[in-house]
Amino acid sequence: MPVEMLRDWIPVALSADLPAATVLPAHTPSGILALWRSASGKLTALADRCPHRGMRLSYGFVRGEALSCIYHGWSYGQTGQCLRIPAHPELAPPGAIKAASYAVEERNGVIWIAFEPPEAPPPSLEGFQPVRSITVNMDAGAITPNGTVRTQLAGVDVLLIVAGIGDRETIAHVMVDAAASATDRIAVSNAVEGWRRTCEQLGLKELAS
Amino acid sequence: MTVRHQPMIDEWYPVALASQLPPGGRATQLMGTPVLVVADDPIRVVTDDGRDLPVTLRYGHVWTSLGQPAKQLFDIPEADQPGRRLIEVGVVRVRCSPLRAVENFLDIAHFPFVHTDILGAEPHTEVGKYDVEIREKEDEVWATKVQFYQPQAAKSATGGITTDYMYRVPAPTSSVLYKTCPARPGEWDVITLFVQPLQEDLCDVWPWMALFDDETATTDLIHFQQMIFLQDRSILENQIPRLLPLDPGREIPTRADLTSVAYRRWLKRHQFTYGAQLVAQ
Ligand code: FES
Ligand SMILES: [Fe+2]
Numbered sequence: 001m002p003v004e005m006l007r008d009w010i011p012v013a014l015s016a017d018l019p020a021a022t023v024l025p026a027h028t029p030s031g032i033l034a035l036w037r038s039a040s041g042k043l044t045a046l047a048d049r050c051p052h053r054g055m056r057l058s059y060g061f062v063r064g065e066a067l068s069c070i071y072h073g074w075s076y077g078q079t080g081q082c083l084r085i086p087a088h089p090e091l092a093p094p095g096a097i098k099a100a101s102y103a104v105e106e107r108n109g110v111i112w113i114a115f116e117p118p119e120a121p122p123p124s125l126e127g128f129q130p131v132r133s134i135t136v137n138m139d140a141g142a143i144t145p146n147g148t149v150r151t152q153l154a155g156v157d158v159l160l161i162v163a164g165i166g167d168r169e170t171i172a173h174v175m176v177d178a179a180a181s182a183t184d185r186i187a188v189s190n191a192v193e194g195w196r197r198t199c200e201q202l203g204l205k206e207l208a209s
Numbered sequence: 210m211t212v213r214h215q216p217m218i219d220e221w222y223p224v225a226l227a228s229q230l231p232p233g234g235r236a237t238q239l240m241g242t243p244v245l246v247v248a249d250d251p252i253r254v255v256t257d258d259g260r261d262l263p264v265t266l267r268y269g270h271v272w273t274s275l276g277q278p279a280k281q282l283f284d285i286p287e288a289d290q291p292g293r294r295l296i297e298v299g300v301v302r303v304r305c306s307p308l309r310a311v312e313n314f315l316d317i318a319h320f321p322f323v324h325t326d327i328l329g330a331e332p333h334t335e336v337g338k339y340d341v342e343i344r345e346k347e348d349e350v351w352a353t354k355v356q357f358y359q360p361q362a363a364k365s366a367t368g369g370i371t372t373d374y375m376y377r378v379p380a381p382t383s384s385v386l387y388k389t390c391p392a393r394p395g396e397w398d399v400i401t402l403f404v405q406p407l408q409e410d411l412c413d414v415w416p417w418m419a420l421f422d423d424e425t426a427t428t429d430l431i432h433f434q435q436m437i438f439l440q441d442r443s444i445l446e447n448q449i450p451r452l453l454p455l456d457p458g459r460e461i462p463t464r465a466d467l468t469s470v471a472y473r474r475w476l477k478r479h480q481f482t483y484g485a486q487l488v489a490q
Contacts (some may be wrong), residue, residue: 003240051461054448071444072465073334087318087465097461198325 001148008118011161011173018040018043023067025058026113027165033102033113034058038065044078045101047111051082057099110173112163128159128175135171136196136202140164143172153195154187156180158182160195166201172196214240217483219276219337220380221280223403223415224254226297238407240277240483246271268417269297270403283349283379287399287419296427298382298416298434305445306484307382307406308453308476313441314384314402315376315468317357319472323440330369336465343475350378350475369418371434381481393421402433409484414438422482429468452486462480 008201021037025048032048034057046067048058055071062068066075066083068111073086074093082097089139103114105122112122137145138164143149149160149172159175174192176185220242225235225246235246244262247253254262254273259476266274267280272282287293303310313319318336320329339355355374361367374398375387384406387397397418404412416434454460454475476485 012381049322052463053466054450054454056445056449059447068322070322072316073322073331086321086331088337088463089335091463112461131213140348 007061007123008116008120009105009112009114009173010163011110011122011189012113012171014133015106015109015111018111020089021062023058023060023062024029025056025169026111026171029166030115030157032056032058034060034067034099035104035111035113036060036062036067038062040065042078043104043106043111044079044080045102045104046076047102049099050074051097054171062127064156068125078088110175122190123179125175126162127178129178129191130179131158131173131174131185131186132192133173133178134192134196135165136199137168138170138199139168142168143170143199144204151195153191156184156187158187158192213480214483215276216480217381217406219274219278220276220310220382220481221265221272221274221282223270223380223405224273225252225271225431226269226299226306226415227252228269228297229299237413239273240406241408242275244273246273268401268403269295270415270417271305283383285385285399285401287397287421290419293399293419293421293425294430296418296420296425296434297432298418298431298438301414301416301435301438302407302411303412303414303442303444304451305412305448306410306452307412308481308484309445310315310404310412310441310450311382311384311402311408311446312472313445313468314353314386315375315378315472316466317355318465319444320359324437325443328359328361328437329357330360338464341467341471343471347379349442350376350468350471352376352471355468357374365373378475381476381479381483382412390421392423396421398422406483412484418449450486452484455482455485456488458488 010028020037021039022042026033026035034048035045037043048067049058050057052074055069059070060068066077068075073130074082076099077083080099080101082093087095101144103117105112106126107122134171144162147162156176161173163171165171176188224455230248232248234248243257245255252271262273267282321331321334339468341352342352353375356371359372360369372389377385384402388397390398401417403415406412440451455473
């Protein structure tokens with residue numbers, strides 16, 4: 001997988017962790033975004049700050065094709081445009097009321113976002129299937145220089161897609177061979193906890209040395 | 210702390226409930242300065258370097274100031290009205306600007322979403338026109354003729370009613386709310402929010418009430434108010450930025466926010482900027 005792709009596209013979540021009509025806080029190296037899926041399945045990534053009074057939109061709720069802020073219920077569509085202000089039901093919200101929106105794409109069970117729209121789509125990761133995501137208390141760069149790790153867990157070949165999400169905080173999305181059995185998936189899901197502990201212990205040693 | 214905040218340093222703030230002061234006193238802080246509320250008779254408030262601060266006992270609370278207040282503590286005439294029950298709710302710590310806590314208290318548009326099925330409910334979300342003014346003589350912010358539909362306006366309310374409100378801001382971190390009194394039509398229940406600024410982005414909130422309600426148990430009244438405020442806290446701790454933006458442009462008000470607009474303008478006029486964010490910063 002070309003390294004640039006991982007630099008432009010940030011893997012933020014697995015598709016399975018974001019069902020229809022839900023929102024979650026997507027952690028990126030540049031802060032949190034409100035990532036939501038509409039009732040019909042469309043994905044949107046918005047700045048996590050309501051233009052009205054600054055409430056985090058990732059605390060909001062999805063109804064139909066819009067994300068509503070939990071504070072005063074202002075709702076936003078796919079472009080981030082404010083669609084409705086419940087305190088003034090008759091008012092068409094001015095175009096200036098808009099939350100910033102970012103490129104988001106879903107491929108093979110992984111959701112990617114990008115702050116600048118990249119030219120190429122995110123990596124397809126063909127031949128793999130997602131298992132789970134896990135956060136590691138360590139800098140991403142200390143785990144891998146190129147955003148991916150190929151290793152074996154519980155005797156199964158795995159691909160870890162890694163993104164830094166803060167100071168000594170990294171998210172890793174765990175993929176296994178598309179043909180892996182349910183038993184293998186469970187074994188990998190458990191074994192990745194051990195991988196996390198090993199990473200963190202190595203990280204501590206490095207800090208101490 | 211810099212002189213930049215002098216106007217707020219010279220104001221009164223609550224630092225304890227007089228009736229619940231433990232024998233060892235209450236060690237707390239005010240605008241970043243550690244203070245001890247001493248359970249002497251009379252109650253004293255002292256700083257780390259042994260300085261005695263001015264003290265006022267009023268509305269159940271111990272009030273003090275790090276500076277030299279030009280005025281006495283604001284008056285709430287209803288506090289002395291016979292027949293009212295005075296309810297000391299206690300303290301809730303909130304990781305937010307003291308000014309954001311007051312602004313939230315002045316806001317009704319959030320009722321259906323934050324206090325769902327209690328103070329508001331969809332589809333009754335519309336905020337009608339109301340009056341807002343800065344009363345020059347009293348130097349206070351007032352909002353009047355505020356109306357809102359509420360499924361359960363108070364502990365003593367049984368069904369939905371349209372509730373009338375008035376809001377008053379007599380000090381930068383204190384607000385008094387007057388609302389329809391279910392038990393005694395024609396009178397107003399009084400609910401206050403007294404905010405102790407611990408730091409620019411941390412506060413202790415002391416709600417206090419003067420109600421006409423002979424029925425409801427005190428603990429129920431306290432729990433009702435605490436539940437409401439805990440719902441507000443989940444909002445207040447997740448607003449960005451934590452400090453209240455005083456210059457226009459950072460946030461977008463509508464007609465429902467006119468009380469907030471007037472409050473921000475009044476804060477700015479008086480340079481009440483502890484807990485505020487200014488464009489220059
Ligand atoms: S802060 Fe989002 S609707 Fe008011
Ligand atoms: Fe509230």
